[in-house]
Amino acid sequence: MAKSSKTEKSERRQVIDDIRRKQKRADKRQGMAIVGVCVVVALVIIGAALYPKARDIVNDQKWKGKSVAEIGAGADVCGDITEKEATGSGEHVPEGQQVDYTDAPPAFGAHWNVAGVAPTPIGDRFYTADSRPELEALVHNLEHGYTILWYDKTAGDDSGELSAMRAIAKIMDANDTNQRLKFKVAPGPPPTSRRPASPSPRASTSPSPTGASTRTPRSSTAPGSTAPRSAAPP
Incomplete structure (x- = not known):
């Protein structure tokens, strides 16, 4: 017996509704998968951003309450002191002019003289490759009696x-x-070129230029310690 047109329409509608429901479920699963991937990506990005800070906090706790003598290695790990006559210590050049220093890192020489810039503020004690001022500014600090602990990229x-x-x-x-x-x-600066601000040598100190001397450690790390092998500053 042939089906009535009404029954056929009802069956077609049911088939169409089933297809639509399946499509909605598939769309929902796809949407949830996309959201899940986005959440994972966001967590990875946040974790990558927070990890260096968390690592620094953990590392810094290791030195909490320590003295400089307990962190840095003694002067006996340093190489021989090289003494040179300081030249250009009172020579000021215009801000922005780059000076080709003989030594890397420099211990003396011509430099900028700009209030608040060169010499750099005493409260700015630690610099990274991204935050370090130009050498011409730091050399002015050396003229004012500063000791600078230079470190390299390693x-x-x-x-x-x-x-x-x-x-x-x-x-x-x-x-x-x-x-x-x-x-x-x-x-x-690297030993072969004073620019850019990528560090070298591994860890050395430049005292103020009073017949300037520079001492460079023989190696980078004291036995059983991660402290840089640099003599404690005077």
Whole structure:
């Protein structure tokens, strides 16, 4: 017996409704999958952003309550002191003019003289490759009796060594009640070229230019320690 047109329409409608329901369920599953992927991506991005900060906090806790002598290695790990006559220490050049220093990192030489810029503020104790001022500004700090602990890219890529140097800078800042502890930590220029601000040598100190001397450690890390092998600043 032939089906009536009404029955056929009802069956077609049911088939269409079934297809629509299945499509909605499929769309819903797809939407949930997209949301899930987005959540995972967001968590990865947030985690990647927070990880360096969390790592630094953990590393910094290792040096909490320590003295500089307990963090840095002693002077016996340093190489021989090289003494040179400081030249150009009182020579000021216009801001923006780059100076080709003989040594990398420099211990003396011509520099900028701009209030609030060169010399750099004493409260700015620790610099990264992204935050370090130009060499011409820091050399002016050397003229004013600062000691600068320069570090290279290898140390800059080592969170443990960075943490140790940052701890030294914090200790010097916390104990400097009369601005006599003139100490900074900064990435130095590579030995073959003074630009850009990618650091070198591994860890060396440039004292103020009074017949300037520079001491460079023989190696980067004390046995059983992640502290940079640099002599404690005077």
